[in-house]
Amino acid sequence: MQCGDTMKNNSMLYSDFLIISYYTGYIVLGTALLMAIPITTALLLQEWNPFLDFVISMSISLIMGFAMIFFGWKTRSNAMRVEWKHGFIIAAISWLVLMLLCSIPYLLSGHVNSFLDACFDVMSGFTTTGLFLTQDLDHISVTLNMWRHLLTFVGGQGMVVLALSFLLKNLGGAYKLYVGEAKDIGLVPNVVGTARVIWKISLIYLIIGTLALWLCGIYIGLAPQSAFFHGLFIFEAAWSTGGFAPNTQNIMYYHSFPYEVISIIIFVLGSLNFGLHYAVWQGNKKELFKNIEMQSFVITSFLLCTFAVVKLAQLGIYTDAVTAFRRVVYNVLSAHTTTGFNNVYALQFAQEWGDFGILMMVIAMLIGGSACSTAGGFKGLRVGIVCKALVADIRKLIAPERAIKVYKYHHIKDCVLDDGTVKNASLIIFCYVVLFTITTALGLFFGYPLAASAFEAASVTGNVGLSIGITTATMPDLLKVQYILAMYLGRLEFISVFALFANIIGGLKNYVQNR
């Protein structure tokens, strides 16, 4: 009997492997095909070293992708059904496999000190964080810059979303894969259709945003070709709330107020829920005012910006309105939308902003943008739900005992504020806080000051990308690994990664018991 159970378990485990391998293979294939874009860029600009780097990387990724598909070929006959656990594990595992494969061009470029640094930069790109360890950024090829920004742009929409949109037609368990990547909004009844709508929205903004930045770039004195690439890269980083930029000085490179204003508009739009974009596109403009996430974002942004502006004016750092807007409001909004663009130096945060300014930034980074957007953090939706639940509980306490009232919140449609929703929102916020605390503690362990450790921890946990100076190639390897893990967990919102860990532990347990 026990032997029969063991055989059944092993057979299930094997079929799980086949399903995971098959779909992960397609996601790898999608990313491999994405490398055609930097390859084309290299050809057009005649950058031959990067061209070869990407040919090598694309070939390895294609071989790997096809090998995984061949391994799980039985899944194709639909004999095996995709379950929830598969969706979560595929999302979690594909991000890890892609991190390794997408690091190859970085490593071959010679601009990173180690493979770990390359993995750090790729995970930072995928998770739309924006921290980087790439060396001598001002001298890297346009091709590698194209790849860095493409990764963050695609990562913002989701790697699984990409595969669902273009590769996996008529897929049975598509919704489970989609949810595995921490996106759970249905814009149209069909999940593949939803993935395509997400891409359509992003591509339309890509054209408008790049055009606006291109023209502004020419206006501020960049050469037309260079203005185009800067415009494209900054759009990709802003829309995906990524925060990468083609130069070390980030947004400071441009010395331009109009360029900053356009980038603010793009990253605020990027931090909004795709459902909200779709509703507004469908003509439902009232949603902008009624949506709980918008309300939450407006309130928290206003409060955080006001407190930071007042405090920094009090300290005598930024005293006039234009300066306060450009240096304080810009950076607070960049933190709140989890973009990570900066137009002050990391050292300035540490030395000039003071503990209160840093605290405002930490709160902004942890709250983050909207659910089902390109942003990270707790998400405005969850903060809104928990705040509403708190108000509802207080109201219940002071209301007459016989009074029964159903509390609601508005997110695309009216939703009942039930205990399950509040519990889920609170749990995810709790997970973020625990991750933030552990990451801060590790920074302290390595000797960094509390304020700096907390700032950097909030930045990686919330997938922001602002740095106070800890993230450098010389920081301890263990801290780099923890930051990679924090970015990964924060972006996938824990559940998928927990499912992966649980299955690995379960598999190991089975293996030990069978022996």
Add this chain to the structure above:
Amino acid sequence: MYKTVKTLLIMLLLSFSLSAQVCAAAAIEINTLIEKSQAFDGQTVTVEGEAIGETMLRGEYAWINISDNTNAIGVWLKASDAQKIASFGDYRHKGDTVKITGIFSRNCTEHGGDVDIHSHSLEIIERGYNKPEEITQVKIQAALVLSFFAFLTAYIYWRRIH
């Protein structure tokens, strides 16, 4: 005796004036400027670094960015000065190494709170140059072999689905 004292005094004065000149012209690292921005705010400073990116002309003036490997900073200078720079650092070029003397601001009121230097003078220390791409044979061979296997697996996949 009087002559000796006079000569000594002149030598002393000369040595002081020379050392003062050296101090004024000694380049400060950009990161040090930012680290000690409060102390340097409004002071005339000299920095030396590679011109990176490109010139951004703004009327009679222009922005350039320079990097000295410790950090990078924006320099606001006359367009005519900016035009002296022939090469800017990027993937294909090593930029001109320039020495800039100007007023450092940690919160420039003219430029919306920018940390910048308003240049008085620009000196080209070393001309930049084109950086040729060095492609190794191993890389070419690896690319060829791996592409072959990638096409092979793609062909097998295509055969399987048809």
